[in-house]
Amino acid sequence: MQKNKLTTKRYQIGNPYPTESVIQKIPLENSIEQLNDFKIHQSKEQVSLQRKLSPETAMYGLGQNMGPINRRGRKFRMFNMQARPQTPDCFAVNGPYSFLIIKEADTYLGILIDCPSEINFDCGFNNQKLLDITIESSDLDIYLINSSHLKDVLQEYVRLTGTAYLPPKWAFGFQQSRYSYMNAEEVKTIANKFRELKIPCDAIYLDIDYMDDYKVFTVDQKPFPNFSSFVQEIQGQGFNIIPIIDPGVKIESGYSVYEDGVKNNYFCKDAEGNDYIAAVWPGLLHFPDFLREEVQNWWGDLHKFFTDLGITAFWNDMNEPEIFYSPETIKKLQQTASEMDYTAWRDLDPIHYKIKMDSYMLNSETYYPDFFHQTPEGPVAHTKLHNIYGFKMLQAASEGLLKLNPNQRYFLISRSSTIGANRLSGVWTGDNHSWWEHLKLNIQMVISLNLCGVLYCGSDIGGHCGNADEELLIRWTQLGAFVPLFRNHTEKSSRQQEPWEYNVQTTQILKDTITLRYALIDYLYSEFLKSRSSHLPFIRALFLEFNDPSLDEINDQFLCGSSLMVAPVIEANARYRNVYLPECNWLFWSASAYNQDNFQILKSGTHRLAVKLSEVPVFVKENELILLTEPEQYLGELEKKEASLVGLVTGTANFSLYYDSGSKINDNPGILNIKIRRNGASIDLEHDLIIGDTPITYQKISLKIFSLSGDCLRREITLK
């Protein structure tokens, strides 16, 4: 196979809006005639790119879209929307990353389209043999990244769009949420229960009901009297309080955010130049025009309301933006309703009325042509700039928080995102359901988001909508324990879903699973830091690490960093799990509790493994290691003196543990390097320590090193 060196080319059509999705300037190609092997069609309003697909071509990327990680055979509409419910034919979701990796026999081609308008990717849906990309704009940048190596393409994508967002280390702890914990007493009860039952937890979320009448940057004093001392009390127990922030600003005279916004012309305008009115949770409201720097500055500064209270963690929701309706459409609906005539079927009949109604209500897209952003070129309809709205809100928050707390990491996750958001914020995958199908989807979404540079992400464990039964919650928590954002969340009409809400056995399994996560947290955090600094995914599809064409289709197993593979149970009542182990031997750990010592050597190939309800099958790669420590109740509770390393070593294993403050932005990590070389029945050991800004706390590291025959050698390393 001839190896292609990495090449990156940038092509421009028209006069693209400066999205800031791409931050690395690279020179423009003179001509777009030679756009690799794409055919280009241009019209005034559209550009389309077409390319033939061979039977073997696989395609990856496109962010958190629905379906398998190999995008072949499906179509995707890159248009930021909260799909609800997330059924397999939701073509538009709220993490559209217009970055597609095309895998041919001997080469990888990444195509990144930088354009804030709608983009449609037909990856062989209408015609199995054709990739058809249609951009609803004639102003855009196209980047083509070509290499024989997939990792080259991914790293180049990160160089273009920015190094992944790094949250504080506590963000790797367990997080508890609900729409909504309705008052301070409820939050206190939840917090106390975690500590009482010794279930580790690092964060509790506040959903929309903490606000005064859904007014952003306010707190309702009635359910949350003395908010400041409430925050102090909860955070004093080792939790972080994470309030929700929505973009819409309620129209209410006397409300300072509203009045400042109006006075300074910060809001999006309607066609007549008046502040555009829509309705979301607070009723009628305006949307900040986040695309303008002065609006971003204003919005960023508003976070002082919270940072003054010691809150530095936020989730940005409804920021596609989602719209419930507008006053105009309600008037039209009332008119149509009065004309509705059930005797005149097929004209003004009730079914057609309902169809019209459904297009007006809770269908945000209807409204996007009606409001405008102010740009240097004059007002531009939201539709044309839609995909970056959430990203621009994140930019505002990010810059504001960095100004308010210099050199301190902030916590920020978002429902809406697009290319560029990967460097500013984490992502949760929106309003999923308590469906087994969505547990599996969770795996596919975090793999694909990681391919697009979003390393800190996860889905609502247990499902946002609907009711999780015990088994689903257990299996989903087992999956979540290996995903960066580890959050249990559900909505108002769902049953209570905190770890103790089922029965004693379930509580114990959930506690053991969460505790296992905390035992692995130094390993996971270290692998996250390494993935991030090497510009590679943290949650990795198997095809990223192994050269085996049959891995393209594995959608239910993933790697955490480079050593650990996870094969969560994804089916109800399953007591067996089919697992495919590529290439090498693996150390199989049917993990239920962190201190459980049931390792087993497995050869490469397909295995049908017995798994108890309490167990999640994890696998350590041959000649790689994982590190376990004493679990904490929350990050920073203990000064950890001891750790243990476990692995199957048949040749040489090089393990590096990265560690840092977990909270500072510019923090030079320390690195502990350990090298293990098998020497017959024995092993040779070396280690060295590269000192960073933060000292290591470990004094002793115990090693459990397995050989292929299953024998286990135990050794110790003493530090300091």
Add this chain to the structure above:
Amino acid sequence: MQKNKLTTKRYQIGNPYPTESVIQKIPLENSIEQLNDFKIHQSKEQVSLQRKLSPETAMYGLGQNMGPINRRGRKFRMFNMQARPQTPDCFAVNGPYSFLIIKEADTYLGILIDCPSEINFDCGFNNQKLLDITIESSDLDIYLINSSHLKDVLQEYVRLTGTAYLPPKWAFGFQQSRYSYMNAEEVKTIANKFRELKIPCDAIYLDIDYMDDYKVFTVDQKPFPNFSSFVQEIQGQGFNIIPIIDPGVKIESGYSVYEDGVKNNYFCKDAEGNDYIAAVWPGLLHFPDFLREEVQNWWGDLHKFFTDLGITAFWNDMNEPEIFYSPETIKKLQQTASEMDYTAWRDLDPIHYKIKMDSYMLNSETYYPDFFHQTPEGPVAHTKLHNIYGFKMLQAASEGLLKLNPNQRYFLISRSSTIGANRLSGVWTGDNHSWWEHLKLNIQMVISLNLCGVLYCGSDIGGHCGNADEELLIRWTQLGAFVPLFRNHTEKSSRQQEPWEYNVQTTQILKDTITLRYALIDYLYSEFLKSRSSHLPFIRALFLEFNDPSLDEINDQFLCGSSLMVAPVIEANARYRNVYLPECNWLFWSASAYNQDNFQILKSGTHRLAVKLSEVPVFVKENELILLTEPEQYLGELEKKEASLVGLVTGTANFSLYYDSGSKINDNPGILNIKIRRNGASIDLEHDLIIGDTPITYQKISLKIFSLSGDCLRREITLK
């Protein structure tokens, strides 16, 4: 293990409505105190039954409900409804069979509840350790069937509820449908295309647009002029025309069905005793009161309209009944719309208006309390008798058709069904989607329907709603080739889905797959006859044939009769398939074309098998055989002289082929028995023929008999 003999007990509470679901009279137990280990709670309106579940308990049955065949951990609402879309949390679907099989360590307990009202089964959803059944009525019969053997329980269920519906043999051919083929020319084009491309096909469906203004038992003369000669022409080409029949009768003066119904008081009444008015496809209409014998007779006789034209095949749709709206609710909606006020959030706001709207429109259930059936005890609200409405419509059709064509089998499938319908009609599983998830669901639904006595069933191949890509249609057709009802169907807004609508390669694969079905059709039909006469499922879960507790959770493999296991590919882009082979050795056939000779011996255990897009993995059980013949273009086209038998024989294989006229009701089948005994490298052969009412056409049968080493012996049997 102590073996329990089969015992069946019947308990009665209150004064049950005579549903005719159960046709076998068995004596009543005197007391319901000792209802096995169920706890009973009774109130005036409800009966609930509760039973503890051990961790190992599995539960099967409940008809075509959503989710895995082991019902443990889920809840189900037995209330006949078209779930649309069929998402995992659709608790009510349109095949509610209140027959649940509870598997304990050493016994099987079947519980059958005979009651036409809503019944809720919580199979460990709210509480993992509790089965909780709630019947929304205090008048019911309960049957408890107990045995150490699952097959005993299933056979007893069939004895109680009746032997499965037997369609004409052509019903095992391929069937093509669409909502709708809009006119005679379109149907002719479709028919000609099948014959021209030599893609076998036995039936073409007419969906609602063939009717004159959606009036049942009419044909629209404009698109279908000379309907009689049109039918003759199409049926002359070897197709059966299958028109749709809906229950609602359009209100239109001069329309004889409407006028007769009004005159004779055949329609359901409202609370004031007037004919109840609702709206479905034809606009305003009345619903026949199918629960009354005179209405059934009338409705049955109406089929003469079609049988006079030579049409004996029908599909009954919308027969839950589905309701779009009523005039009263539209008036209420108009009133509410005019009062809607977007300034008064949280009261008469638009979101609450939408919620109200959604509860009125296309939500049939809203209307069920508003209309009444006439019973010997006076009028009873539809809600109380809801689950049998579709069944009673089927009874009307079935009896009418038997009267119109004595001793001839009719073809009838239904969307709505319940216990009892299993002996009258087949079932298609309603309005599914073009989702891979629904391909898998298809397997689960046909397995569970078969457990409830519905042997002739299937799902819309390609998906009713949405657009199937080529790969999905291919994989779904490969599954469908082994399911009794083998129908390609899709709806109005979906892309064309006939086998030639994609590309040349796809057409070829679909043609090969359909042809394979026709090569197997004598085997499938014979196994169907045997399953039916032995009162057992035809599509069988693996746990029915093998004693391996890990089979409870296998949801994606199934047996067709006793010899053949199928493991369809259920994931996009998959070129490998994990398959679990229980207990014995298997002859693996990666089937793409019927005359392809690529057999392979596999041992029991887990295998990851390579499968091309054109291939479906099927497996012949050790010491069982399958029979293949020359494929026809439609059933009865050829007089088949030759057949071949294939199998892996290590000991003794006994094979019986059943054959009959394929069209008569009372038809004594002929049986060809073949016995093969392995004798070292050779085999011993015996055969005998039991003559039935119809002569066998085969003159020569070729045998391909494999040994464990993969050697193949060829032999021939000459008949006559």
